[in-house]
Amino acid sequence: MSAVINFTDEEIIRQPPGVTGSSCNDLNFPGLSPTSSGSSEVESKPQTLKVYLRVRPFFKDELSDNEDQGCVVIEDNQVVKLHAPKGSATLKSSERGIGVSVHKFSFSQIFGHETSQNGLFEGTVEGQVSDYLDGKNALIFSYGVTNAGKTYTIQGTAKEPGILPRVLDTTFQYIGQHQYGGMDLKPYLGNDAQCLGPEQVKQEKNARASIFASFREATVFHICAMHTNG
Numbered sequence: 001m002s003a004v005i006n007f008t009d010e011e012i013i014r015q016p017p018g019v020t021g022s023s024c025n026d027l028n029f030p031g032l033s034p035t036s037s038g039s040s041e042v043e044s045k046p047q048t049l050k051v052y053l054r055v056r057p058f059f060k061d062e063l064s065d066n067e068d069q070g071c072v073v074i075e076d077n078q079v080v081k082l083h084a085p086k087g088s089a090t091l092k093s094s095e096r097g098i099g100v101s102v103h104k105f106s107f108s109q110i111f112g113h114e115t116s117q118n119g120l121f122e123g124t125v126e127g128q129v130s131d132y133l134d135g136k137n138a139l140i141f142s143y144g145v146t147n148a149g150k151t152y153t154i155q156g157t158a159k160e161p162g163i164l165p166r167v168l169d170t171t172f173q174y175i176g177q178h179q180y181g182g183m184d185l186k187p188y189l190g191n192d193a194q195c196l197g198p199e200q201v202k203q204e205k206n207a208r209a210s211i212f213a214s215f216r217e218a219t220v221f222h223i224c225a226m227h228t229n230g
């Protein structure tokens with residue numbers, strides 16, 4: 001199982017780092033250990049959940065709005081340090097001796113703003129896809145504030161496909177070599193298959209033909225209706 005957490009410096013500006021730290025803590029991810037003392041703790045227990053952090057680049061308008069305050073500092077490929085933004089309540093409180101202005105978090109791996117879609121895929125879930133194709137279950141999800149890059153990471157764009165199309169591509173390339181050519185298997189109850197006899201195969205073919213026929217009729221009707229109205 002793995003999660004991809006998306007951060008942007010904008011998020012840190014809008015939320016005090018203490019809030020960010022505790023929300024990560026609430027998730028109770030074994031791979032994510034927030035500390036406020038400055039020392040990072042990577043748990044020694046075997047991890048079944050891998051938590052990756054991706055930091056997206058700033059946009060031009062964010063830079064021109066002076067949003068890059070160096071609040072997110074990637075110390076190494078597992079540890080990130082979050083500094084309270086200038087003028088924030090957290091910074092002011094910490095200056096009065098209440099709370100701290102710097103939080104450290106550790107992740108299974110951190111990917112900086114220069115990380116490509118392919119680099120992220122190879123560095124995170126590619127290994128799990130082979131496990132999945134070998135019959136093991138896996139869950140991948142993305143977590144982060146709005147505009148942090150969750151959709152970009154999971155879905156991506158036509159030019160820069162994200163994790164989901166890459167997983168599907170790998171899966172279908174694998175299936176390509178293992179495709180069953182027969183037409184006598186039918187999905188049953190979600191994760192099972194029924195083996196059909198010759199008569200059932202005939203019934204299925206007829207049912208499919210009538211469904212496709214009704215699709216054609218609906219399309220023709222729609223075009224005619226548009227033509228008539230236009």
Ligand SMILES: Nc1ncnc2c1ncn2[C@@H]1O[C@H](COP(=O)(O)OP(=O)(O)OP(=O)(O)O)[C@@H](O)[C@H]1O
Pocket residue numbers: 006055056057113144145146147148149150151152153
């Ligand atoms: N790593 C990245 N490199 C370049 N652009 C990125 C990256 N991550 C996100 N973006 C861009 O940032 C913008 C916001 O990203 P996205 O829509 O994925 O955020 P989101 O977390 O899904 O937001 P929401 O929760 O509001 O749906 C998009 O224009 C996206 O193309």
